[in-house]
Amino acid sequence: MIYSSPGELGEMILELHESPNLRMNLGRKGRMAVEEKYSWPRALDMMESVYREVA
Numbered sequence: 001m002i003y004s005s006p007g008e009l010g011e012m013i014l015e016l017h018e019s020p021n022l023r024m025n026l027g028r029k030g031r032m033a034v035e036e037k038y039s040w041p042r043a044l045d046m047m048e049s050v051y052r053e054v055a
Contacts, residue, residue, distance in 0.1 A: 003009040016023055036042065 003012060016026070
């Protein structure tokens with residue numbers, strides 16, 4: 001989420017506070033993004049790619 005003013009940020013915080021479904025959805029999407037980017041299989045793929053480049 002991106003905000004353009006402190007007031008807008010406050011509104012977004014209140015919206016999150018008042019909406020359990022929105023909080024759950026954002027949490028779920030955030031976890032998925034982290035798991036995709038920082039999982040062990042992903043790290044292994046990146047390491048193998050580096051090794052192939054220097055071999």
